[in-house]
Amino acid sequence: MNVAGAMERRTESQQVLHLLPHLSASAFPRRVAVRSEGRQISYQELDALSDAVAAALQSLGVAKGDRVGIYLPKSVASVVSIYSILKCGGVYVPFDPDAPAERLALIAKNCGIQAVMTNSSKLGGLEAVASKGAPIASAVLVDYDLEAAAEASHPGGRLKVLSWKEASGSGKPSVVPVSPDDTAYILYTSGSTGVPKGVTISHRNSMSFVVWAAECLGLKEDDVVVCHAPLHFDISVFSVFSTCRAGGTVLMLPDRASTFPAQLSSLIEREGVTVWYSVPSVLILLTLYGSLSKRELSKLRAVVFAGEVFPAKYLRQLIAMVPRPRYLNWYGPTETNVCTSYEVEKGSDILSAPPIGRACSYAETFAMTDDGRLVSGPGESGELYVGGPTVMQGYWADPEKTAKLLVDDPRAPGSGVRFYKTGDLVTLDGGGNYLYLGRRDGMVKTRGYRVELGEVEAAIYQHPAVREAVVVAVPDELVGNRLHAFVSPNVGADLTKEDVLAFCGGKLPKYMVPDSMSFMTSIPKTSNGKMDRVALAEGVLRGAGTS
Numbered sequence: 001m002n003v004a005g006a007m008e009r010r011t012e013s014q015q016v017l018h019l020l021p022h023l024s025a026s027a028f029p030r031r032v033a034v035r036s037e038g039r040q041i042s043y044q045e046l047d048a049l050s051d052a053v054a055a056a057l058q059s060l061g062v063a064k065g066d067r068v069g070i071y072l073p074k075s076v077a078s079v080v081s082i083y084s085i086l087k088c089g090g091v092y093v094p095f096d097p098d099a100p101a102e103r104l105a106l107i108a109k110n111c112g113i114q115a116v117m118t119n120s121s122k123l124g125g126l127e128a129v130a131s132k133g134a135p136i137a138s139a140v141l142v143d144y145d146l147e148a149a150a151e152a153s154h155p156g157g158r159l160k161v162l163s164w165k166e167a168s169g170s171g172k173p174s175v176v177p178v179s180p181d182d183t184a185y186i187l188y189t190s191g192s193t194g195v196p197k198g199v200t201i202s203h204r205n206s207m208s209f210v211v212w213a214a215e216c217l218g219l220k221e222d223d224v225v226v227c228h229a230p231l232h233f234d235i236s237v238f239s240v241f242s243t244c245r246a247g248g249t250v251l252m253l254p255d256r257a258s259t260f261p262a263q264l265s266s267l268i269e270r271e272g273v274t275v276w277y278s279v280p281s282v283l284i285l286l287t288l289y290g291s292l293s294k295r296e297l298s299k300l301r302a303v304v305f306a307g308e309v310f311p312a313k314y315l316r317q318l319i320a321m322v323p324r325p326r327y328l329n330w331y332g333p334t335e336t337n338v339c340t341s342y343e344v345e346k347g348s349d350i351l352s353a354p355p356i357g358r359a360c361s362y363a364e365t366f367a368m369t370d371d372g373r374l375v376s377g378p379g380e381s382g383e384l385y386v387g388g389p390t391v392m393q394g395y396w397a398d399p400e401k402t403a404k405l406l407v408d409d410p411r412a413p414g415s416g417v418r419f420y421k422t423g424d425l426v427t428l429d430g431g432g433n434y435l436y437l438g439r440r441d442g443m444v445k446t447r448g449y450r451v452e453l454g455e456v457e458a459a460i461y462q463h464p465a466v467r468e469a470v471v472v473a474v475p476d477e478l479v480g481n482r483l484h485a486f487v488s489p490n491v492g493a494d495l496t497k498e499d500v501l502a503f504c505g506g507k508l509p510k511y512m513v514p515d516s517m518s519f520m521t522s523i524p525k526t527s528n529g530k531m532d533r534v535a536l537a538e539g540v541l542r543g544a545g546t547s
């Protein structure tokens with residue numbers, strides 16, 4: 001039985017994410033569905049366990065549309081939790097397991113989370129979240145080997161806590177009718193006001209991408225797909241759901257995996273990974289310190305990266321070390337899922353960061369200039385708009401922000417067709433591919449000139465001794481903004497501020513050369529693995545590191 005074919009034969013009302021493990025269990029009952037840190041479960045076990053945990057959630061009163069938090073590290077348990085919540089008709093809301101309690105409480109209050117999936121080791125942290133005023137009333141423990149009563153290990157009395165074994169009853173949840181347009185999950189991203197904003201994604205939004213991604217990469221039941229990204233980062237959606245649709249194995253990497261690149265590359269070899277998907281910064285670490293040339297990576301057939309610009313010099317090095325796989329650049333904000341794709345032409349000289357490509361088959365994209373014209377060729381730039389079935393439902397409980405960014409098609413006012421304004425500036429290359437220029441809010445003025453911070457970063461990256469670079473704008477009454485660069489040199493490199501500034505002076509006009517600079521061992525990252533530009537900019541504003 002072919003899982004993809006079975007899914008296509010289902011009526012539209014059944015095109016929902018939580019059918020995926022059941023269909024794969026029917027086709028490949030004994031194949032490994034999830035593997036993580038020495039534990040693995042088959043598709044048959046995944047389907048049965050998620051049924052049992054769903055029954056436990058229903059015993060706690062979780063009903064269709066209720067938001068349920070996932071406060072777990074990436075693991076077998078976290079994947080079971082995702083499907084169990086969906087089988088209840090619920091909406092899963094992944095927490096960053098390392099985030100401060102105050103931030104998690106904001107998220108829980110914003111979307112009204114009352115129940116949380118967690119484990120024994122995280123109960124203390126969950127208590128702290130509840131103590132900040134979060135409306136969390138109950139927790140389900142998903143420690144599969146927990147035999148003692150959950151209450152016995154519970155450190156406080158604020159929450160009602162049950163192990164899934166205690167609460168599951170018959171092990172079969174009541175059937176809940178779910179439609180493709182019901183919300184499946186909410187992913188919280190950073191908000192410009194400092195308050196996290198919840199991106200609501202329906203089953204249809206997600207499934208449209210999941211199906212395309214599986215077909216784009218030709219996923220099959222013998223694939224081993226890495227889930228490197230945390231569950232609160234949209235990159236994880238591909239690993240969890242597209243792999244399940246194909247009947248392959250998703251390898252859930254522990255959050256500490258990137259700390260030691262050589263161990264990570266050894267794991268890729270040992271586990272027989274066939275498909276990799278992550279932010280470029282992780283691949284850069286693997287390129288520099290992962291001993292990739294010493295690994296037997298013949299099974300690796302696709303490397304996908306997204307979320308940030310991949311500097312050309314590192315992409316060249318990576319392809320030279322590991323030439324066999326396809327290399328693809330996927331682009332798309334959390335609000336749209338992936339909406340454009342570009343496959344790197346390995347036989348050509350890679351002199352600049354790869355394009356973000358063309359629209360995926362399900363998406364419609366266009367770019368519009370500030371004066372309302374469509375970008376039609378090289379030399380013109382504008383903001384990218386995205387439409388299609390993967391575009392989010394909106395921001396949870398924030399109709400004002402939703403209305404600001406989900407807008408009527410500006411080419412046909414009054415049509416009722418909604419497009420997402422990405423805030424990303426693009427242009428077109430000679431082949432019709434989009435080139436990413438940077439964020440609209442990354443364009444600053446200094447000394448009367450408009451400067452795209454990403455362009456300055458790209459110039460610094462070309463220096464052979466530079467490993468990482470970020471440029472931030474520092475408000476200045478005299479010139480508007482001054483440019484401050486954070487630079488992380490290669491290990492052992494004898495690099496000075498004067499070296500970098502002289503190098504930039506040979507590539508950029510004088511007004512684009514950074515005014516000040518800080519050297520760092522490594523650039524701090526967010527929990528998604530992206531450069532933490534906000535924290536760096538705040539540090540400069542406080543007067544830190546403005547040499």
